[in-house]
Amino acid sequence: MRVEIWSDIACPWCYVGKARFEKALAAFPHRDEVEVVHRSFELDPGRAKDDIEPVLTMLTRKYGMSEEQAQAGEENLAAQAAAEGLPYRTRDRDHGNTFDMHRLLHHAREQGRQSELLDLLYRANFAEERSVFDDDERLVGLAVDAGLDADAARKVLADPEAYAAEVREDEREAAQLGARGVPFFVLDRSYGVSGAQPVEVFGRALTQAWGDRTPLRSVVGDDDADAAACGPDGCEIPQG
Template sequence: MRVEIWSDITCPWCYVAQARFEKALAAFPHRDEVEVVHRSFELEPGRAKGDVQPIIKVLMKGKGWSEAQALANERNLTRQSAGEGLPYVMGRDHGGTFDIHRLLHFAKAQGRQHELVGLLYRANFADERSVFDDERLVELAVEAGLDADAARKVLADPKAFAEDVRSDEREAAELGAQGVPFFVLDRKYGISGAQPAEAFSRALAQAWESARPALQVVGAGADAHACGPDGCPVPH
């Protein structure tokens, strides 16, 4: 079974949802047969690479909130994250994520995408240091098991894996995703938002059962003779 997750590394609800999904997946009896693929979704496509600002200012400008409202929002996210055992630093930086998504596609090609996603979430939401810096991204790539020079080369070339990012975003639009996180199970079931772990558990079970329905045995009446552990009885 394949689970595709459209997300953006700057999305706090993606950070929370990822933890809830992983909790559900860890308890899923068939977890070793589930392939998880991370897909790209930029919350601010086209944002300039150097346009990096504190999240409080971004919220005030983008949503028209007062500073008090922006801080209250951050405190709520701190509580929500803590409920999942996740650290959360208020006042982090915020910027465009196109390069980060390109790097994630490079990591996918190397079989290290899941490792890098986890590191990026932690670095963005739990560390004081900004992730909107190429050398910081290279450090995280190396921590995920990738080659430093290869990661630098990807970041230096704006065309590298760019079409992969755009393709993911087109697919998201075709599937009706208007925001993230957005989970798609076997292209049959969609889950939007940071649902509770129990909702992910139900969705995993439903998707698994619908793809592998229980065998319906017919004709198992008294006249349906068969052999078993005790031999093959002959009817009188």
């Protein structure tokens, strides 16, 4: 069975949702027969590569909230991440264009190191002090840590067309499948799960998809609603 996950490195709910899904997968009896593929989705595709701003500045501008409200939202997100065992910096993080990271992730997939690189990109963006947006050598270093060749990673980043078509194709498929935001999980092209759902919802989706190959259906929680997610208009802000 194949599980495809559309996500963006700049999306905090993708960071949390990946951890929750992996907990469900670890408990799934057929986990060794599940292939996980990570797909590209840019939350801010029109942003220039050199257009980098602090996360709090972006939040106040996009949502029209005060800096205090934005900071409170970040603190609540940190609590959500901590519940999944994930570190999360609530201050001094940057926001920027993620296109090159997605291109590099496609390269990593060809080398069998996609999930490893994605974990490192998430951790670097959400938990570490040094920005992932302002220096290609930072991305090269993360690629090496994921087990990729440094020169090959530099070559990908130096060529703006390398894997660009693959990123755009992922985004086109997301639109065709009706993804309004990320994370968006598609199980064997039979079931769709939107947002950073609880672990038990992912577990139920895996069980249903394993036993029933049908047209794409939506699997949601008990309240019959999508979980927290990020979309083109921004990320949902958790309330205290």
